[in-house]
Amino acid sequence: MKVVLVHPGVPRALKKENLGLAYLTAALEADGHRVRIVDEVAGHDVDAALAEFKPDLVGISFMTMYAVRAYELADAIRTRGIPVLLGGAHPTAFPEEAIEHADCVVRGEAERTLPALLTSGRVEGIVEAEPEMDLDTLPLPNREALDLDFYVRHGEEIAGLSYRSLGLISSRGCPYRCDFCLNSRRATPLRFHSPERVVEEVGYLAGRYPIEAIAFYDELMATDVKRFGAICEQLIAANLHHLRWECQAHSHIIRDDMLQLMKRAGCEQVAIGFESGSQAMLDRINKKTQVEANLEVARKVREAGLRLRGCFLIGVPGETREDIAKTERFIQDAGIDFASIHFLTPYPGTALWEQFADQIRAHGATWDKFTTGDPDAFTCNDVIPADEQKALYETLCSRQAFRNYTWWDMLKRTMKNPRHALHVAAKLLR
Ligand code: B12
Ligand code: SF4
Structure with missing residues (x-):
């Protein structure tokens, strides 16, 4: 599957890389999926990336301070007929609110659960993720997928x-x-x-x-x-x-x-x-x-x-x-x-x-x-x-x-x- 993972941008965002997305990218790639991280904080354009990459699915990651922008993006992406998944600190805390804007909300660490969801084909509802207990079994986060030139510079x-x-x-x-x-x-x-x-x-x-x-x-x-x-x-x-x-x-x-x-x-x-x-x-x-x-x-x-x-x-x-x-x-x-x-x-x-x-x-x-x-x-x-x-x-x-x-x-x-x-x-x- 082709998956776009989005880090929404807001004016007060700190210019620090979202390692959660790099971990998810590595886990999805290990399962054979193609992933692109689109990071508004680093200046990426979500519309352009969707038009070019044509993903089957879009995941958005966010803390509370990004929620307004994340929901705006989620609503717009769903009107194009692309299923949207939400994860991160805010959807984990408030899944009932988040699911109003998405097909699926994943609560907690999703390196194991997200690939399993894609395999099952049932990307829907509120899902409680199973965190990996042995962290060393997780692949190294795929930082290449992040815009590290931008983050090293900043x-x-x-x-x-x-x-x-x-x-x-x-x-x-x-x-x-x-x-x-x-x-x-x-x-x-x-x-x-x-x-x-x-x-x-x-x-x-x-x-x-x-x-x-x-x-x-x-x-x-x-x-x-x-x-x-x-x-x-x-x-x-x-x-x-x-x-x-x-x-x-x-x-x-x-x-x-x-x-x-x-x-x-x-x-x-x-x-x-x-x-x-x-x-x-x-x-x-x-x-x-x-x-x-x-x-x-x-x-x-x-x-x-x-x-x-x-x-x-x-x-x-x-x-x-x-x-x-x-x-x-x-x-x-x-x-x-x-x-x-x-x-x-x-x-x-x-x-x-x-x-x-x-x-x-x-x-x-x-x-x-x-x-x-x-x-x-x-x-x-x-x-x-x-x-x-x-x-x-x-x-x-x-x-x-x-x-x-x-x-x-x-x-x-x-x-x-x-x-x-x-x-x-x-x-x-x-
Ligand atoms: C590292 C960290 C930072 C770093 C880096 C942030 C970044 N860009 O990622 C820095 C120091 C910059 C930072 C800053 C802030 N942080 Co901070 N931070 C953390 C911390 C300690 C760890 C996050 C982390 O990297 N975890 C490891 C990775 C692997 O996990 P993850 O990012 O959560 O991602 C996993 C899951 O959430 C899920 N997931 C994530 N996204 C998605 C998307 C989809 C589609 C799916 C399916 C799953 C999924 O899968 C991922 C892999 O397991 C957390 C505490 C915590 N327990 O989460 C607080 C935390 C996230 N931060 C918090 C806060 C409040 C902030 C600040 C606003 C203020 C502050 N005082 O620190 C600033 C704002 C930063 C900004 N962006 O402008 C809060 C968020 C609360 C909330 N509801 O918003 C937390 C939860 C701490 C707390 N107080 O409870 N933070
Ligand atoms: S519970 Fe732990 S991570 Fe959270 S503020 Fe207290 S000492 Fe820090």
Whole structure:
């Protein structure tokens, strides 16, 4: 069969490759299908691709913030008589809504289920996918099918790091259940690629593309400390530690010896979801961490000579002005090198959504506002008036942007890559 897989584009899309589609492409090709990825974020034209490739079927992949565009595309494609399948985070969370625009909705990881559906010829209704438990049996994602020239060119920054980079997923799932995350209500089982497979994939990327860094996209890469240590050791043994990398970690698993090893293996930045400097807020979102312990973790990361990226949330239910001030103080006290500040957004299918579902529906914001950067999507906190929260959030973001990109940093960037410095300057002036 000929299959087109679409990544819809929206103005606020990050220019990061959709690896889910590359995994699906590899799985379908292994089953003898011909696949083309059409990526609006990379500037591809869906109409032109359909006219030229003439697919038997179109699959569209999307998170909530892309849903408006995805449904628009799905409706238009179906009027041409081409069956449409939907998958990804949003259709998984809201299949009943998605099926209104499609012949079939697949919930969850579909490398096994999608080829099986095509073989069965029954591409219809809402289908619960069976996730693959042994990740190493999946073929390498077919990145050739993605427009990697575009993504390598635009992947010149991973949160403050000026390196040409590509993403890689070394594990799937997470043992925690934070209220704002899909894992709070629909956790996929925690699974890992073996260290050998991860290092093979890093080696492949380094040999094939002009990259200087890897962004590990795992929800939490170091959950299995032994496996994580083995990946670091093997990156060094394979002489791949010249590549810089960033990974996400949870404060519970940070250990001094591990940080040293990570540094030697090329890690430059560790990203941790600290979320708040207020213990009451951490407890409210079921974060299962302590402010004091988080400060200690931050100290260890910096002492190991690694950069620290902290992710933070504004807009937690019950959050006061003092709580927001505590978060800003935490960012300073912890010596965060790069703070990613998000506005708490109640995504469908999360514990937070359940708590506010009626009010969110009554508020009626369209899905394109669900970016984690737009307080107009919905405000879960009724302690501070919505307008004031928006102003506090925006002020904190702009103050932080200037801390994230210091003049000294900008100077270093300019010397390294003038084009990238221009890109960051434009971001600051926006
Ligand atoms: C990696 C990742 C990113 C990366 C890369 C995103 C990308 N371009 O793919 C980065 C860091 C850029 C990112 C950014 C964001 N992310 Co993100 N991200 C993830 C993460 C951790 C893993 C996704 C992944 O690659 N998984 C592995 C691959 C193999 O799985 P997959 O992409 O889901 O695809 C599989 C299935 O969904 C299915 N499938 C997918 N598409 C299709 C299509 C069809 C037709 C079919 C049949 C099946 C199918 O099969 C695929 C193969 O198994 C998830 C968490 C999670 N559990 O999914 C969050 C997650 C997807 N992100 C989320 C969010 C909110 C964001 C942001 C909006 C904000 C933020 N704070 O991070 C931004 C917006 C980015 C943008 N596009 O502008 C939410 C989405 C919630 C929602 N309902 O929209 C998630 C679920 C995390 C959460 N909080 O719960 N993210
Ligand atoms: S630790 Fe991260 S990935 Fe895991 S449940 Fe919490 S927010 Fe989601």
